[in-house]
Amino acid sequence: MFNQGGLSLDQAPPLSVVLRFFVTASIFGILLGLFLLSQSLNITTLSSYSTQLIIIHTLSLGIMASFMLGALFQMLPVLAGVVIKTPTTKAMIVHTLLSIGVLVQLFAFGISNNSLLFFLAAAYLGVALFYAIYLMLKELIKIKTHSSSSKGILFTLLSLIFTTIFGIYLLLTLGGFTSGVDFTQIKEIHYSFALFGWVSLLIVSVSFQVVEMFYVTPSYPKSISKYLTLTILELLILKTILIIFSFKSTSITAIVSILFLIYATITIDRLTQRKRPVADATVWFWLFGMALFILSMTITFIGSFLPIDSTLQHLSYIAFIGFALSIVFAMVYKIVPFLTWFHLSNQGYMEAPMMHDVIHPKKAKIHFYIHIITIAIWLLTTDITWLGSLLLTISFSWLFYNLTFAIRKYIYTQKHCEKIEW
Amino acid sequence: MIISSYLRGEHRECDELFTIAEKSVIDGDFEKAEKDFLLFSNDTLTHFKKEEEELFPTFEEITGSTEGPTKIMRYEHEQMRGLIGKMAEALEKKDKDAYLSIAESMMILLQQHNMKEEQMLYAMCDRTIPQDKKESIIETMKTIEF
Numbered sequence: 050m051f052n053q054g055g056l057s058l059d060q061a062p063p064l065s066v067v068l069r070f071f072v073t074a075s076i077f078g079i080l081l082g083l084f085l086l087s088q089s090l091n092i093t094t095l096s097s098y099s100t101q102l103i104i105i106h107t108l109s110l111g112i113m114a115s116f117m118l119g120a121l122f123q124m125l126p127v128l129a130g131v132v133i134k135t136p137t138t139k140a141m142i143v144h145t146l147l148s149i150g151v152l153v154q155l156f157a158f159g160i161s162n163n164s165l166l167f168f169l170a171a172a173y174l175g176v177a178l179f180y181a182i183y184l185m186l187k188e189l190i191k192i193k194t195h196s197s198s199s200k201g202i203l204f205t206l207l208s209l210i211f212t213t214i215f216g217i218y219l220l221l222t223l224g225g226f227t228s229g230v231d232f233t234q235i236k237e238i239h240y241s242f243a244l245f246g247w248v249s250l251l252i253v254s255v256s257f258q259v260v261e262m263f264y265v266t267p268s269y270p271k272s273i274s275k276y277l278t279l280t281i282l283e284l285l286i287l288k289t290i291l292i293i294f295s296f297k298s299t300s301i302t303a304i305v306s307i308l309f310l311i312y313a314t315i316t317i318d319r320l321t322q323r324k325r326p327v328a329d330a331t332v333w334f335w336l337f338g339m340a341l342f343i344l345s346m347t348i349t350f351i352g353s354f355l356p357i358d359s360t361l362q363h364l365s366y367i368a369f370i371g372f373a374l375s376i377v378f379a380m381v382y383k384i385v386p387f388l389t390w391f392h393l394s395n396q397g398y399m400e401a402p403m404m405h406d407v408i409h410p411k412k413a414k415i416h417f418y419i420h421i422i423t424i425a426i427w428l429l430t431t432d433i434t435w436l437g438s439l440l441l442t443i444s445f446s447w448l449f450y451n452l453t454f455a456i457r458k459y460i461y462t463q464k465h466c467e468k469i470e471w
Numbered sequence: 472m473i474i475s476s477y478l479r480g481e482h483r484e485c486d487e488l489f490t491i492a493e494k495s496v497i498d499g500d501f502e503k504a505e506k507d508f509l510l511f512s513n514d515t516l517t518h519f520k521k522e523e524e525e526l527f528p529t530f531e532e533i534t535g536s537t538e539g540p541t542k543i544m545r546y547e548h549e550q551m552r553g554l555i556g557k558m559a560e561a562l563e564k565k566d567k568d569a570y571l572s573i574a575e576s577m578m579i580l581l582q583q584h585n586m587k588e589e590q591m592l593y594a595m596c597d598r599t600i601p602q603d604k605k606e607s608i609i610e611t612m613k614t615i616e617f
Contacts, residue, residue, distance in 0.1 A: 127583050127586075130587075130590075130591070194590075194594075196590060258586065261582075262579065262582040262583065262586065263578070263579065263582070265486050265489075265490055265578070265582075324486065324487065324490040325490050325493060325578070326490065326493060326494040326497055327493065327497065327571065327575075383579070386575075387575070387576060387579050390576050391576070391580075394550070403569065403572040403573055403575075403576060404572050404575045404576050405568060405569075405571065405572030405575070406572065
């Protein structure tokens with residue numbers, strides 16, 4: 050941790066490393082909102098299968114993977130004590146390949162008979178994700194004494210490997226390059242690793258340190274912080290084996306959902322015991338996100354034993370999306386103002402804008418209100434509505450505005466403020 | 472693990488005092504906030520002093536390096552001293568928003584700093600410094616005042 054300095058001195062990755070991912074994620078969010086708006090108003094008419102694939106992958110790759118990879122580039126030094134050397138170039142490579150890959154993939158889903166697009170999507174996304182995994186894993190496996198977060202991130206990246214391998218197989222099958230043996234089973238393995246392994250495990254791993262760090266809460270119980278992430282990964286691998294050998298895997302899904310329910314309940318408990326009295330929007334985002342996680346996992350638990358109707362299924366999906374987005378927004382509204390101040394301050398700008406000058410908590414609160422209304426509308430309506438789509442567009446546009454405001458502040462300070470050379 | 476246990480305890484005390492001062496500012500009770508803040512800043516600065524005057528030099532002597540973790544920790548202490556000064560200014564002006572804004576940066580910086588110390592530096596000190604030396608360092612640290 051100390052050899053490279055963590056978040057210290059000039060070793061922290063430049064602001065552009067993380068912001069390029071965050072800005073791109075918010076653009077994908079706006080594009081998703083506009084796409085849904087055009088679908089709801091019948092301006093575009095794609096099949097429901099294509100629409101579904103486009104929505105899922107804009108959310109999971111364009112938005113979530115962009116946010117999460119950006120955050121990882123930034124947070125690995127703090128949470129795991131490892132630094133990726135020459136991060137600017139490496140982040141640029143991952144970011145560019147990922148963004149192109151997502152766009153190509155979305156076009157592949159939207160246009161019929163296009164083997165080449167599927168092949169290109171698999172190639173771009175495969176290279177982007179495996180390169181990012183390689184950069185991070187090769188540093189993480191060198192750690193001798195792991196914290197609960199660094200260990201969790203390691204398992205998260207292993208889950209991303211499985212997600213990517215199976216994802217590539219599915220893309221190549223859709224493009225007609227493989228015969229598609231066990232397509233349905235592979236699809237289930239793919240999304241299990243993506244949702245439970247990659248997205249949820251990363252949030253869990255990061256929360257073990259940031260919840261305590263940002264809000265001064267009691268620590269998570271040792272049994273949870275020490276064993277939860279590994280147990281989930283093992284269960285997902287077991288689930289994969291069961292699916293491959295055509296055994297029933299619903300009991301595994303039930304156990305995973307119970308574990309996440311316990312985790313989410315503890316997180317809410319910890320947040321309500323926070324010592325810091327500040328009730329900023331990021332706390333609300335965390336609490337709202339965890340409540341949605343509980344809703345989603347409760348339905349998943351019930352669904353692993355009983356048949357559930359499409360309305361409940363819809364609730365579970367939207368709640369999960371709402372959970373993931375809530376936590377991402379909570380993180381963004383802490384990370385971006387802090388880093389903007391931190392970098393400018395370290396560069397010697399005595400008048401570096403403080404966190405509230407970069408993104409004022411009121412702006413985050415406005416986003417929170419937009420976000421809860423957006424999620425509420427999506428939970429209450431099973432179809433794609435123009436209102437839900439419009440709200441989603443507004444939500445990401447507001448985030449985009451806040452991020453670009455932070456960037457403008459950063460550039461303005463560098464251009465116009467006095468700098469002290471150390 | 473006596474170094475870890477003693478200094479970790481001080482971190483938690485500083486956190487506690489920080490949150491008390493922050494609450495007073497949020498409530499708009501600036502008279503109380505000033506007293507609470509003074510307790511926080513005194514405790515935090517005394518803690519820094521203890522580390523810089525006792526623990527770090529011993530660690531540097533044993534490891535033979537002043538360029539390692541202690542250099543970074545000293546640098547971060549300086550950063551936080553700067554923020555404590557700015558928080559005091561905001562308090563003097565009764566500027567609630569400015570105080571809370573600086574406090575936000577302070578808290579993140581402080582917590583990630585504590586995390587590094589607790590997870591790495593204190594553990595390294597407990598491993599490398601002989602027991603009798605550790606006991607005498609703690610005794611001396613207890614006498615240090617700001």
